[in-house]
Amino acid sequence: MxxxxxxxxxxxxxxxxxxxxxxxxxxxxxxxxxxxxxxxxxxxxxxxxxxxxxxxxxxxxxxxxxxxxxxxxxxxxxxxxxxxxxxxxxxxxxxxxxxxxxAGAALALLVQGLTAWHLLRTAARIRAGETVVVHSAAGGVGTLAVQLARQFGAGRVWAQASTPGKRRLALDLGADAAVGYPLAERADVILDAVGGELFDSALDSLAPGGRLVSYGNSARTGFTPVDPARLGRLNAAVVGFWLRPTLAAPGAFTGPLRELLSLTAHGSLKPVxxxxxxxxxxxxxxxxxxxxxxxxxxxxxx
Incomplete structure (x- = not known):
């Protein structure tokens, strides 16, 4: 073999x-x-x-x-x-x-799909009408998070990606805009898999009561220390996320995966x-x- x-x-x-x-x-x-x-x-x-x-x-x-x-x-x-x-x-x-x-679409729903689902539902606790920013919006998690944010009632979905082609892809998937930093407006939820300087910039872009969810460090530059006083001034939260312990909770795997498969079967979710x-x-x-x-x-x- x-x-x-x-x-x-x-x-x-x-x-x-x-x-x-x-x-x-x-x-x-x-x-x-x-x-x-x-x-x-x-x-x-x-x-x-x-x-x-x-x-x-x-x-x-x-x-x-x-x-x-x-x-x-x-x-x-x-x-x-x-x-x-x-x-x-x-x-x-x-x-x-x-x-x-x-087969590729099915595989996209397992790690990346469940990550995107739990980032929005479990970690960020998204509420209807909120503005969501997705970093690395052309990646495995990002392409699904852009679509799911819309499915879950986001008012606006902004995508951040590194090239014009990737930004066009995010727009095709339903993002309202492909944006850079600093953001012109405040965001309620920011999903960050990059870390480094982008994490620090994103923290300053949170709206009051906003949540910055960190689920990776693809920049590989180390993590930015977060001052609790800074969070207090922003009235915001930083949430760390790792899929493995999340899936250990009752109901965290089968139900969300079944929902992702159903959305895909009905054409509401299109894995890239x-x-x-x-x-x-x-x-x-x-x-x-x-x-x-x-x-x-x-x-x-x-």
């Missing part, structure tokens, strides 16, 4: 194509023949050692796949080693999906999927994701 593995920490260059034995499911697990595997920033952190220690090496990354079980079901699944032709998942980690749903990379080109997929050369969901196809 072909898989992508790394034996030491580093950049994308440590990812190599290897031939490994087919995984064997244990009781309560199923074997999945992979149709597509999702690529996430968490995979990049695993490769550079941010998420794993040396005792976990060698390691096959990948936390999500679409594929088919041995009894013929087409499923979206949470896994531990998805960059491979086959993967094992717990039966409880499977969600059956329709045959006509694009970057052209797929062959599994053997996982290194290039990582390089492009880090360099912000991708839009929407990034996937590998065996």
């Amino acid at each position: 072909i898989a992508i593995r790394f034996d030491r920490f580093g950049g994308p260059e440590v990812l190599t194509v290897v031939d490994v034995p087919r995984p064997r499911p244990r009781p309560g697990e199923v074997l999945i023949t992979v149709e597509a595997a999702g690529v996430n920033f968490a995979d990049i952190h695993q490769v550079d050692g941010s998420y794993l220690d040396a005792g976990a090496l060698p390691h096959i990354p990948g936390s999500e796949v679409v594929g088919r079980t041995e009894d013929g079901r087409r499923v979206l699944a949470r896994v531990s080693h998805g960059y491979a032709q086959q993967a094992v998942a717990k039966e409880s980690a499977l969600t059956e999906i329709p045959e006509d749903l694009d 999927v970057h052209p797929a990379y062959p599994l053997a080109e996982a290194r290039r997929a990582h390089e492009d994701l880090v360099a912000r050369r991708t839009v929407g969901k990034v996937v590998l196809r065996p």
